[in-house]
Amino acid sequence: MHTVAVIALDQVIPFDLSTPVEVFTRTRLPDGRPGYQIRVCAEDEEIDAGTFTLRAPWGLEGLQDADTIIVPGVADPAAPLSPPVRDALRSAAADGTRIASICTGTFPLAATGLLDGLRATTHWLAAGLLAASHPDIDVDPDVLYVDSGQFLTSAGAAAGMDLCLHMIRRDYGSAVAADAARLSVMPLEREGGQAQFIVHDHAPTPQGSDLETLLTWLRSNLGRDLTLADIAAQSGTSTRTLIRRFREQTGTTPLQWLHRARIRQAQHLLETTEHSVERIGTQVGFGSATTFRDRFKRTTGVSPKTYRRTFS
Numbered sequence: 001m002h003t004v005a006v007i008a009l010d011q012v013i014p015f016d017l018s019t020p021v022e023v024f025t026r027t028r029l030p031d032g033r034p035g036y037q038i039r040v041c042a043e044d045e046e047i048d049a050g051t052f053t054l055r056a057p058w059g060l061e062g063l064q065d066a067d068t069i070i071v072p073g074v075a076d077p078a079a080p081l082s083p084p085v086r087d088a089l090r091s092a093a094a095d096g097t098r099i100a101s102i103c104t105g106t107f108p109l110a111a112t113g114l115l116d117g118l119r120a121t122t123h124w125l126a127a128g129l130l131a132a133s134h135p136d137i138d139v140d141p142d143v144l145y146v147d148s149g150q151f152l153t154s155a156g157a158a159a160g161m162d163l164c165l166h167m168i169r170r171d172y173g174s175a176v177a178a179d180a181a182r183l184s185v186m187p188l189e190r191e192g193g194q195a196q197f198i199v200h201d202h203a204p205t206p207q208g209s210d211l212e213t214l215l216t217w218l219r220s221n222l223g224r225d226l227t228l229a230d231i232a233a234q235s236g237t238s239t240r241t242l243i244r245r246f247r248e249q250t251g252t253t254p255l256q257w258l259h260r261a262r263i264r265q266a267q268h269l270l271e272t273t274e275h276s277v278e279r280i281g282t283q284v285g286f287g288s289a290t291t292f293r294d295r296f297k298r299t300t301g302v303s304p305k306t307y308r309r310t311f312s
Helices: 014-025 083-094 103-110 124-133 159-172 174-183 212-220 228-235 239-250 254-272 277-283 289-300 304-311
Strands: 002-007 036-041 068-071 098-101 145-147 151-154
Touching: 002 014, 014 036, 014 159, 068 083, 068 103, 083 098, 098 103, 098 159, 103 124, 103 151, 145 159, 151 159, 159 174, 212 228, 212 254, 228 239, 228 254, 239 254, 254 277, 254 289, 254 304, 277 289, 277 304, 289 304
Parallel strands: 002 036, 002 068, 068 098, 098 151
Antiparallel strands: 145 151
């Protein structure tokens, strides 16, 4: 039987800890036998899990002969990794153990150096910090999970379930994985990546700033065919000054801000109306349905129709 050891670090996120426990515990082979044996391991006798204290039945010795180790997310990604945990993970990796992380669990895994030179992901909110803290890792913030062979990483929350189902499929095939997915009330494959879940917000613009009125005007005129010159004329400045102020106050350019505002409005319309994709593209200012579909997919990772099926 395949043994999965889930390591509970201090400040572990309970949802991330319970995800692999639930998914793997409920996995059954065609003859009814369980597919996995689950261990919850911890370095200390008691672990801070935020709203409660956790007592794990296994110590770090539970990692030694495991086939797979899961590192759940932690509340503080910047927290240092203790030497005993680091050494235990490195030792397991040297023995060929498969190691996976969920959400911000990528950070303690990255602290071992095992992900250096590899592609990896984490929750999109923490992707920038991961890239800055570990420049030797190729951080991909747009995917639900990354399978690099021995090491696997996933994005936040539900993406941990996607990763677990992917590992079940690797271990026992699609039929067993599909059955586990049904028990979890999850699709075996989700289209797109975590880009579809990212709130593409803009840097806050202080009230009373010289862009506040312009941004309000832009939001009210998303359906118009606006050029940089049109926006500059509305603001009463040159295009050069407009670009500089946008960079300073929003962190992006006027046209990039406009495109993202249009996509956000399109997301709202796809969720709340039955308007056709073509009509929504026109409503938010895209010249053709093809342009709208291309821009929407580049921004969210999925087509407008897929987004509607997911969120309407």
